[in-house]
Amino acid sequence: MNTQILKTASLPYCKGCGHDLIAKHTVKGLEKLGYLPLDVIMVTDIGCHGIIDKCLNTHTVHGLHGRSVALGAGITFGLENPGKKVVVFIGDGGSTIGLQHIMEAARLNLNMTVVVHNNMLYGMTGGQTSGLTPQGFRTTTSYEGNPFDGYDICALSNKAGASYVSRILGIGDISDKMAIALGTKGFSLVEIMEICPSYGVKLNPKRKLQEVVAASGKEPGEWINQRRTFSHQQGKKIGNLLEKTVEIKKTFKHYLKGPKSVVLSGSAGEGVQLAATLLSKAAMRSGLSITQKGSYPVTVGVGFSTAEINLSQKNINFHGIGVPDTVIITSADGLAHNKKRIELMQGGTLFIDSSLEVPPTGAKVMQHNFRGIGARNAAIYAVLFFALKTGFISTESLFKTIEEEGKAEKLPITKIKEALVE
Amino acid sequence: MHEQNKGKRVMIDGSRLIIESLARAGADAFIGYPITPANLLYLYGSQRMDLMFSAPDEITTLQWMSGLSATGKLPVTATSFPGFALMIESINMAYMMELPMVIVLVQRLGPATGTATCGAQGDLLLLKGMMSGGHPLPVLSTSGFEDCWELSEKAVEVALKLRTPVVLLTSKEEVMTQKSFSLEKLSAITPKEKPFYNLDCEYKSYKPTDLVPDFLPVTQEKHQVRFNASTHDQQGILQHSNEEAMANTRRLEEKVVEKMKDFLFYELDEQKGAQKLLVAYGISSQAARDALKALREAGEKVSLLIPKTLLPAPDGYLEIFNLYNKVVIAEESINNQLGDVIYGRCKPSHLHFVGSIGKMITPEEIMKEVKA
CATH class of the missing domain: 3.40.50.970 (Thiamin diphosphate (ThDP)-binding fold, Pyr/PP domains)
Structure with a gap:
């Protein structure tokens, strides 16, 4: 050498x-x-x-x-x-x-x-x-x-x-x-x-x-400089990312006939994306295929927060939603972001907080006081209300999902159940 | 596939599948700079890869990756156009140095910063023209969760076998949307071999064996290793334009063109008697699959081609196109970039286009164009 x-x-x-x-x-x-x-x-x-x-x-x-x-x-x-x-x-x-x-x-x-x-x-x-x-x-x-x-x-x-x-x-x-x-x-x-x-x-x-x-x-x-030199301080690693995904088994029935698209929209910080995830997982527990995507402004903490969910008995390829079958609006931010869509609806259902002005639409309109349960709980309450009124999936599947995801302690479950009965 | 995951039905995104597949195939380092919509890839990469480093910008990202690659690691990053634009000179460097690595490019709406949270398919022509000299960079495109898994593995294999950077092309909707998915659909992945030179005789860093030079990292003491981003000879020594150096520069092109023939991936769903061909890649292929089904149910005879090896553009695609009287390309852009890749600016009259910006192309839009 x-x-x-x-x-x-x-x-x-x-x-x-x-x-x-x-x-x-x-x-x-x-x-x-x-x-x-x-x-x-x-x-x-x-x-x-x-x-x-x-x-x-x-x-x-x-x-x-x-x-x-x-x-x-x-x-x-x-x-x-x-x-x-x-x-x-x-x-x-x-x-x-x-x-x-x-x-x-x-x-x-x-x-x-x-x-x-x-x-x-x-x-x-x-x-x-x-x-x-x-x-x-x-x-x-x-x-x-x-x-x-x-x-x-x-x-x-x-x-x-x-x-x-x-x-x-x-x-x-x-x-x-x-x-x-x-x-x-x-x-x-x-x-x-x-x-x-x-x-x-x-x-x-x-x-x-x-x-x-x-x-x-x-x-x-x-x-x-008397300083510590660089060393590989790698955090704890996950050996298999798939093991971190939670298996969702079918334990409930669904009553869906044909694919349905759902848009849930409210204000950032009011649990819209979490509510959408709970709805998606409850749908999976009920044996349905789902897609879920979020949409929000660049600053994630203010303005609208929208989730688009597809529910189907079959495998879903295209997951885009143009004019949805169902729109659930829990705040003025959500309404502003989806007003055009709502106006284009020729059928389906619009669930909208009763404090908001209903835009012209061909959808069946169901007004309800979602925000009465508290702004931070409005989205999850609205999703439960949607399940109750459409019957696509059971409210039991949603409550079970809330429990299994560890969210029950953070939500006023009793109050929500009472409101649903009313 | 790990046995305990078999048959497991989960809610998952493409980012998780891509990173897990890359890691299983042999990627061992993730270098990242945060950018929407590639942030989930960054998160999972930091959790899964043996080594993870947070770079202060995307130029540094590619330089750190190149340094790691020179030591025998297989680094990965994920970015979107604004970050990718900063990486381009350094990707040219890694290409010239022949350093294996994988870059996951998540397309979003441009130009410039555009809309960070809106998907798009607007980067194909950039990828085609980003190498000075027009050299081809290998680009694989995912068209669903199975591809996120399988093509990520292939990207690692291409990077190592060809000693080159590889781009795995995706878009916002593919890596951020959550879907119900059965893990049973995932095939087993084995770590790809890192073929290091192991002979005692003289080693030249850029002496090719069947177009690809043997690799040695700078960590060993047996042979001198040279990596060079400037025009160089087989030893890796800077040259102006002598015969050996020009042969080396030509070889870089030939290497990718010839060797990528072993990595030709596409789906072709042919229908007997069909005179119409629907073509879609990436996110638009999902709408195309639905459109195909609906068209056939309505009595239309249509075939579907989903190209997955996008660059270098395989000759075979044009051969398939030429079998049909009408070809419809669906792509989330306004300028038919795949058509440009196949035909250049002189597109034939039987080529039709369904485009879109700011929204996904729907199956109905595709059906309308195919029927017209």
Whole structure:
């Protein structure tokens, strides 16, 4: 096995580029820590630094612009061997577009090292200003100097929770400093300051790296958080989702002749969806096939709440309901949402709370004081009333379902039964 | 099927069946970002999969999935158009890197945010054209609870055998509606093999064996593994456009086109003497089944085709279409996307369309068009 992480000392970078130093000293740092090539998973971003892959004997993963930290994060999730090391190479451009990924990895304190090659501009695409370009630094898209201050990627990562962050100048032997970051448990990020020789040096003549960094106010340094590193804290798992479904056996008779569609509608928070589920399950207990779907505004806690239920003796394919056979309305919200449907009904039955104005309809109208039992119980009471009046299923099947679903204690069952008798 | 569940009659939704099937077939990680109407899939995925991670957005979702896939896991996510749109570049990446994964796409009414709680079938052309270069992405479409079970298993198999992302296409009404259902209808699912390279001789990450390269995760120390989203040679090293790299890029297309021939799924209910063909997929196939029954009871001679392998579009569908004088496609859109996939913009005069937005297509609407 090849124990050399780097295949060649001749790296494919422009003369004077700091990327060469960073690559060699990252490798040196890894070797100081005793890593063998295939212990290392090198994830590279888009940018000049990303062409290092072919020079490495490590595993290499070359992804999209700015996404390499998230890609590396995904790899850390799948690693079961703590001896593995995920290293991400990214530039200042990639750090700009992928800032959220860096923050997320730091927040979770994932076990990985991000090496930010900050050469202060987008080198591969023509020297444009990046989010990390220092204020006053000239680029091909800011000849007068960048008018804005760049992100402080170190401060952001530190605040997000990284175990270790450092900013260093890309000059001299930086392998020991790299080794500190690479040897850190948890998330570490090193921002290495350099000036792109193709654009940065030419556009900022006579400016030295130390001076540019000092002028930016983002001095070299290191920042440490004593934090717990990421671990898989998976909640309790369900080994079989089907076992969690409750078997519904036929224990009651039904008296349905032909399929029926039912729309139950009221206000959010008044138990409409629960009432629909209880009706559906009671129908299944009575030997019927059912479909049930809910409809409500995006904000689930206000406005209308509508449930559409199909009941049939046969298997149901199409479960949409255009003009329903039965509409049950328990509130003004429900009426407003279904007014058009009710007006289109040429037959069937409309059960509607007696406080509401009945719209023009061809349906038989049954007005009843559903809300008198309390707004939160109006829907379940209306469903029981529907069962009583139509006789499609028995009220006993519904009361049994309420009991078996553990809802009896939360409902005024006696009061409901008395109201039904009345 | 676990023995204790046999014959059990339950009230269930398609989301539960999809996640359970994916897990049994070998999916072991769920990565999610919440979005309606895929939220039940997210919930069940978090409960059922060995690993579950909540991503901060859908780009991260696909990147995390790709990283997990590179370690040999089989990750799954579920989303709807707004999230899927964010994933597209990263799905291209996973496709180029040849990383297995399953993406459940739950269609809802668009464009843009549209209506989150309203179903639709408007994403097929997006799926057809989402890969730069026009490469085909495998897309399987469910047409009922049995498909939620069986095609989810197949999606895992395709992902692993072809080393590719796979889309399982559904819609809001298929994964959120509760129905009475007998679990007896579900077939047994066995975990799919993860075929890792196990030879001592040199390994190249993108050297194909019968169009598909052998897979190795980055977790092992025997062979160097390279994954690359840029144009690359068989070793996985970035190249501009040399012969080996172009052959690799061409192979990606050929791999999916050829290998998906082994995964051609559709239902064809032929009626002898019928000159009319009704075609529907996904949620509209349920109305089509009812329409077919009613049409036949009324004396109409009609056949029904329910395509389930949607992309790459199998040649066989056109061959079936050509056997009939009148073909009616039912799809919950306003622009006949399946017709576009089969014929392009030049649709023949014998092709008719029943479309809808904001509501499900009814059996009556289909019957009217078939009879016309």
